[in-house]
Amino acid sequence: MNFLILINSAPQYKYFYYGIGCALERLGHEVYYAVDARRSCVLEPLPEIDCGPKTFFFDEYFKKNYDAAISSNDSGVTWGEFFFSEFDRFLTHDFNLGRPAEYWEKAHHCLNGFFDGLINEKKVDAVIYENISNSFAFAASRAINRVGKSYLGLMASRLPGRFEVHTSILNDELNALKLLSKGTPSADELNWYETYRERIIHITPDYMKYNNLDRIGISKLFSLTKIKHVSRLLSSWVKTDHFYDYQFGSPLRAIIKGLEVNLKRKISAVRSFKYFETDSTVERTSASEDFYVYPIHFHPESSTSVLSPLYTNEFNNILNISNNLPLGVKLYVKDHMSAFGFQTSEFYRKVSALPAVRLIKPTQNIKTLMLKSKGLITVNSTAGLEALVLGKPVYLLGRVFYQDFPGVSKLEGFSDLPGKLSAPPMEVVDIKNYIIAYRRFTYEGDLRISSWRDKNNKYYDGLASLLLSKVGIESNLL
Structure with a gap:
């Protein structure tokens, strides 16, 4: 089978999903990568993806097709469904708001063209990413659904030590839960529930335990990791054409806004405590x-x-x-x-x-x-x-x-x-x-992206086998 893995600016996802891609290839399948922008090559270099013949960059497609005639095959989809996940970030953090009036209509047109062309040309059977959380994933899910194939989104569960695989934004999950709730619980399931309820x-x-978003100290802005990230952002500002980097905009602006947001958070936390x-x-x-x-x-x-x-x-x-x-x-x-x-x-x-x-x-x-x-x-x-x-x-x-x-x-x-x-x-x-x-809808396992270095081939092979089972292929690794 042929798989398309999405890569965008979410930190460290690139390395984690490359691990899944390698596992799928070990199982005899073709894997392609759709990357949001060349910025990724500078921020999180990975030559196997960055220079690979099976990698396709949306910003390059967007630049090439920016002035092409605009048409739409997204009947019934609203502006909000397509782009609000991006604009919620832009508006919250006040960045990437200076695009020309026609920019977003062109972005919509090119996202559809990029994914329709890639999925049809490479005969893609499934798209792999996290849950449908942004317009890049939304456009890919729409394109793969148009050819009657699967979107597979990995997502941490609300239950500790478990994760989910999504095939839609929500409806498939609701239907699955309705069916799963009709089954009689086993003794082990009842014991698990009582333990969960008591604790x-x-x-x-x-996802809350490991996100580190509760850390509001200024010192983290000057850690070695942050300094490296800022230097790479500056490098990508010089080396890439960020006009076509539609989800991110100017790397220099990102540096300024990142510092501003974290400083304001620290100040707000101190000033707000009395309320x-x-x-x-x-x-x-x-x-x-x-x-x-x-x-x-x-x-x-x-x-x-x-x-x-x-x-x-x-x-x-x-x-x-x-x-x-x-x-x-x-x-x-x-x-x-x-x-x-x-x-x-x-x-x-x-x-x-x-x-x-x-x-x-x-x-x-x-x-x-x-x-x-x-x-x-x-x-x-x-x-x-x-x-x-x-x-x-x-x-x-x-x-x-x-x-x-x-x-x-x-x-x-x-x-x-x-x-x-x-x-x-x-x-x-x-x-x-x-x-x-x-719980039946979820799977036991650790889906922490930040610990990708600690995960061995056996871990990724298990994930790949699970994803294969979701598209009707049984692996002997299951």
Whole structure:
């Protein structure tokens, strides 16, 4: 079979996915690489990909075809579906916003042409990357679906020590979970669930445990790794034509914005601390008043920009949720440890001033808070899954894999809240079959990209064999 592996600017993905590509080749398959831009050759050099005859660079195709006539074969797709995952990053961090008026229409046209041509010419049977998290992946998934073939996206699970393989943005997962929930749990699955439920207060998903986004010190900006990265960015600014590097823009601008974002985060973290409730206040009030919990998301992130793009403005979310709560009921807004400080101190000041809101420190255990609460109101946080395990109702604004689980009330908008919250309490339903169904959807294993150096051929062979099984090929390594 023929596989196309996507490579873009996500740190260290290039090396990890090259390991998968080598494993597929060891199993006798053809592997091609689609890379977003030549910048990759400078930032993360890997001659086997950078100079390989099976590697294709989108920025080169974009430059060659920039002035070609524009046509579209994307009927039914909106601007937001195609590009908002990029613009959520651009707008959040204020970069890559100076493109000509016609630039994005040309980018759309060329992405379709690039992937349609590559997939058809090389007779690609499956595209491999992470979940559909950006326009590069979205365009590739649309192109491979047009020829009736598979998109395979690797993604860390919300359950520790497990990962997922996605074949769509969400629908395939929802359908699979519906079927998996009908199976009778085994004794081992029931024992796993009871252990998970008993320990859930102290369990952290792998993607949060290893992302290092809770580190807000300035010192990390001057580490040897960061200095090397900055020097390579400067080199790519000189060596590449970044006009056609549509996801990244100017490397020099990226350096400036990266420093600015991290400095502002440190300043905001220091200046905002006074707006959070003290631990003793939270301990006292949570025992004596009615409240719901709202977890702030990390932004930008595909969980919101792809699945729930209407709810990426956190202040708007908090304002509208709190405005729709009954008088006397509070909203405990729990900041995300990975997100703390990325919002401005003015954001925290305004949130803490809202009459229905208590602003909760990121260090507080959200699951302990949920146990005392009337329920969780969320866009699509992992905390929603945990709330269900804790027996708490979840009021869901966005889309997420657990949206059809018992105990979830789906909201069409903020104005649904008063009616949903005043309705008779939902009948308590045993959630274990649905949590076990989600576990069945996942696979045991470590998907940490940053530890790619520690992973041997056996690890990559196992992943490759799993991916082959998803397209109907059994390997003797399975």
